[in-house]
Structures are given as structure tokens and as C-alpha cells.
């Protein structure tokens with residue numbers, strides 16, 4: 128939160144103003160390579176590949192983005208979205224805390240504004256006493272001033288404290304709310320794989336939320352403060368020069384309308400695009416870090432650098448345009464504000480010369496005029512911040528809408544719990560999330576307790592997708608899936624996931640060290656001896672000593688080989704001993720002997736399991752085979768029947 132120290136009014140200083148896109152890049156002669164580069168830039172949301180001609184400064188592309196990707200709404204149209212996001216906290220489970228902080232902020236603003244009004248009177252008395260060489264009056268005003276400082280200093284400090292805490296508490300609540308929506312119902316997965324609507328949800332939660340709460344508090348409290356200030360000083364000005372009050376009202380109304388109409392929408396669009404481009408650039412760099420080994424093997428660093436540089440070109444292009452608009456805005460507001468600077472003195476001076484008013488009145492009228500003008504022109508003076516806030520409101524509202532869209536799914540595959548069997552599929556039809564491909568139609572099978580199924584078929588036929596549909600990750604399609612309760616299922620995906628943390632947390636995943644999400648009825652932590660014995664069972668007995676103990680921390684996906692990661696994942700499966708396990712090529716990186724050892728253990732830990740795999744050796748560990756037999760058709764048979772069919776082919 129950017130916050131200036133409270134400005135003492137006597138200083139006379141005004142408050143500070145607040146899928147993939149194929150791109151053809153033409154580098155100019157100024158750059159090293161003048162040839163045209165063709166690069167693939169992966170984007171979120173994934174969009175159909177499209178040829179985009181990008182000039183070296185990216186300006187053409189930035190202009191096109193303003194037309195196609197930035198919101199085409201005015202500041203006024205974004206207001207309901209801001210209200211929607213804002214009201215969440217004030218209506219949510221912490222509403223009394225929220226309202227308490229907000230009320231404290233408003234009351235303190237009122238207090239500080241009152242101080243300013245009082246100070247303007249003391250200042251007037253002091254100047255009048257000085258000009259009249261009235262020593263008693265002068266020192267009297269100094270004493271009053273000293274007394275006001277005693278009250279005002281803690282008041283200003285408390286205002287700052289309350290504002291900072293208000294922003295922090297709101298940010299904490301909003302980020303938590305968004306994160307729980309993001310991680311509930313596997314929304315994080317669906318947002319990324321199914322909707323493809325939203326760019327950088329992580330950036331929205333990490334960067335947009337603090338910026339949004341900070342700007343909202345700063346601007347709303349600023350508006351409240353200015354309102355009180357306007358009311359307070361209007362009284363002062365009204366008693367001396369009522370025409371100035373009318374003039375200011377009309378002047379500010381015209382100025383605000385003109386400024387928001389000309390600059391508001393465009394500045395908001397540019398802020399929106401800047402946030403998007405910054406998120407894209409960061410995403411590229413994080414992706415390069417996550418895939419550093421593969422990129423290094425491929426010697427793909429030039430490509431990655433080029434992609435990231437292009438992101439930077441696009442970002443800079445947007446910011447360049449924004450700077451031009453911001454400069455024009457500053458030019459206009461400077462003209463607008465300074466045009467009236469001498470007006471109060473011009474109007475009051477003749478009355479002073481005529482002896483109708485005292486000298487201090489000139490200063491007080493100028494001071495009150497300046498305060499009312501800055502209050503009435505608040506929106507105009509803070510249009511940059513306001514357009515940034517509008518862009519953040521737009522992005523957060525879109526994130527909330529996307530989460531809600533996932534929370535209320537349309538017609539999809541039904542999931543039911545049944546403890547009598549291991550798995551039953553009833554007339555199951557599975558489609559890819561984009562709906563472009565149907566992978567199975569009318570599939571009805573049943574796996575009884577104690578049975579095991581191997582899913583086979585050529586690459587890309589839909590084996591993993593079938594598991595995704597059974598797990599509820601993919602919901603597009605029809606039919607019914609019946610399994611034991613979700614807590615007694617365990618999935619081992621193709622790519623083992625190694626979370627951050629100690630070796631112990633790798634072994635216990637997805638349960639925590641406190642077994643908070645433990646599957647089954649186990650209470651309390653898993654004893655070290657059990658972990659060591661399981662490590663032995665998956666042939667990793669030397670791992671603990673090698674890495675320095677169960678509490679050792681490392682970047683596990685980098686320090687363990689793929690086969691070791693698969694064995695760690697297998698250990699998790701044995702530890703959780705589910706009723707039904709799903710293994711998607713979970714032993715693909717292991718030698719046949721280790722694979723045999725793991726499957727032998729699996730049979731004693733797990734009631735039923737379903738594997739996906741290509742190796743025919745896997746047949747011996749299963750009782751049934753589900754084979755892809757063309758287009759959307761699948762055939763269930765016993766292993767013996769399958770072997771016989773294979774032999775006959």
C-alpha cells in the first residue's frame with residue numbers, strides 16, 4: 128500500500144494525488160537479427176492459433192489488443208462490479224469486523240477534516256493579528272495552534288493505522304475467499320483445463336487483490352474526507368463569497384464529466400491490458416523455471432528468451448501508450464486546476480482594499496477555495512488510480528464469475544457412491560472439455576471387489592481421459608459413475624507430483640503430517656518406522672539416509688529420478704490403502720522387476736485397482752482388460768479372453 132505521511136494542513140501543500148498463438152515478429156534493422164522470426168507463444172486462456180504481425184515496438188499489436196481484449200465498458204459501467212466485489216466482505220462471515228474497520232476509518236476521516244476546518248480559522252486569526260501588529264492576538268493563535276497539534280497528531284496517526292489495517296484485513300479475507308473457491312471442487316484444474324476463459328488467476332489473487340483493496344480504501348476514504356471537507360469549507364466560503372461556491376460546483380461538474388468521458392475508458396483499458404501482460408510475462412518465466420531441465424536438454428533457451436522478450440515488447444507497448452494518455456491527462460488537469468488559482472484573491476482583494484474584510488480573510492478564502500476545489504475535483508485528480516481500480520475490479524469480478532460458473536455445473540456425468548462394488552459405469556459417454564471429441568460412448572461395465580482392470584489402447588484413444596471422467600476431473604458427457612466414497616479412492620497420475628516441503632511430506636501427500644485429511648480411521652501421525660518399512664517395500668530404503676533424513680527439504684522433482692518419484696507416489700498409495708486405486712501409467716519409468724514387486728505389494732494393500740498402461744507384462748497383475756476397439760467403442764474381457772484375442776490377431 129503506497130501511503131503518504133499525513134500532510135499537515137498549515138504547510139499549504141496539497142495532498143498527493145493519489146491454446147497458443149502463432150506470432151510473426153518483424154525485427155527492425157536496429158536489432159541484431161532483421162529476419163522475421165516465427166515463434167509460438169502459449170497463452171492463457173488458450174485460444175486458437177492465429178497469425179499476428181507484431182512490429183518491433185509491439186504498438187500495432189497493443190492497439191489490436193485494446194480493441195479485442197480490453198473491456199469496452201465505461202468507468203460507470205464497472206461500478207456495479209466494484210460494488211459486487213466490495214460487498215462480499217461487508218456481507219460475509221466477517222461483516223461486523225469489516226463494518227467496524229470501515230466505520231472507524233470514516234469517523235477518523237471526519238475528525239481529521241474537522242481539524243482542518245478549525246485550523247483554517249486559527250490561521251486566519253494569526254494572519255489578521257500579524258497584519259494588525261496585535262501581539263496578544265498573535266500569541267493567542269499560536270497557543271491554540273499548539274493545542275490543536277496535540278490532538279491532531281495522534282488523530283492523523285490513528286487514521287493511517289486504521290486505513291492500513293482495513294486494507295490488510297480486507298485483503299486477507301478476500302484472498303482467502305478466492306483461494307478457497309479456487310481450490311474447492313478442483314476449480315483450479317477446471318479453470319485451467321476446461322474453461323480457458325481466464326488469464327493468470329494466480330496473479331489476480333496475489334497482485335490484483337492487494338492493489339484493489341488498497342486503491343478502494345484510499346479512494347473511498349479520500350472521497351469521504353473530501354466530502355466532509357467540502358461541507359466544512361463551503362460554510363467558510365459561503366459566508367464570505369457565496370458566488371465562489373456556485374462557480375466551483377458548476378466548474379467541477381463540467382470538468383469531471385469532460386475528463387472521465389475523454390480519458391476514463393481508455394486509461395482503464397490500458398491498465399487492464401498492462402495487468403494482463405505483466406501476468407503473461409511472469410507466467411512465461413515461471414514456466415521456464417519449472418521446466419528448466421527439459422528446456423536445457425533441448426537447448427531451448429533461445430526460444431524461451433524470445434517468447435519472454437516478446438511478452439516484454441507487448442507489455443512495454445501497452446505502457447508506452449498509457450504514458451502518452453497519462454501525460455495528456457496531466458496536461459489537461461494542470462491547465463484546469465491552475466486556471467482558477469488566483470480567482471479567490473481576485474474576488475476578495477477589492478473588499479479588503481475597501482476595508483470591508485480583514486487581511487486574514489483573503490488567506491482563509493483562498494485556503495477554503497483550494498480545499499473545496501480539490502474535493503469537488505477529486506475524481507478528476509485521481510483518474511489514473513480510479514481507472515486502475517476499475518481494471519482490478521473487472522479482473523476480480525471475472526475470477527469470481529468463473530469460480531461460480533464452475534460451482535454450478537450444467538448437465539454432466541453423474542457421480543454416485545456405492546460400497547457394494549468397486550466401480551460401475553452406466554452408459555458412460557465422455558467428451559473432451561472443449562466438446563470437440565467424444566472418447567467413449569455408452570460404456571457400461573462393473574468391477575467387483577477384488578477384481579482389477581487394465582485399460583489398454585493406442586496412444587491418444589482416451590485411456591487417461593476415462594480416468595479423469597471417473598475421478599470427476601472431466602465432467603463433460605453423460606451417464607453415471609458409481610464408486611466407493613471419494614475418500615477411499617486414490618489416483619496416481621502419469622506425472623508424479625512432488626509438493627514443496629520435507630521428505631516426510633512427500634511420503635504423506637496428500638495427507639498432511641498431522642493426518643488432517645487422512646483416509647481411513649487412523650489417528651495421529653504416521654510412525655517413522657512405518658514410513659521406513661514402506662520405503663523398503665517400494666525399494667527406496669536408502670533414500671532417507673541419502674537425502675539427510677525424513678525432515679530434509681529439497682526441490683524433489685529435480686533431485687529424484689522419475690522412477691524414484693513414481694516409487695514415492697506408489698508408497699503414498701500403499702500408505703493410504705484405498706478401496707479402489709487408479710494408476711495411470713504409474714510405473715512407466717520403472718524396470719520390469721521393480722514394477723512386478725510394486726504390483727505384488729499393491730494386491731495386498733488394495734481391494735481393487737484400475738491401471739492404464741501399454742506394457743503387456745502388466746496383464747499378469749490384472750483380472751480384466753478394457754480395450755479400446757475403435758472410435759468411441761471399448762470392450763471388456765477377462766485377461767484370458769484378451770490374450771486369446773491377441774493370439775488370434
Ligand SMILES: Nc1ncnc2c1ncn2[C@@H]1O[C@H](COP(=O)(O)OP(=O)(O)OP(=O)(O)O)[C@@H](O)[C@H]1O
Nearest residue numbers: 320559560561566585586587588589590591592593
Ligand atoms: N484438456 C483437453 N482438452 C481437449 N482435448 C484433450 C484434453 N486433454 C486431452 N485431450 C485429447 O483427448 C484425447 C485423449 O487423451 P488421453 O490423454 O486420454 O489419451 P491416452 O489414451 O491416455 O494417451 P496416452 O496413451 O498417449 O497417454 C487426445 O486426443 C487428447 O489430445
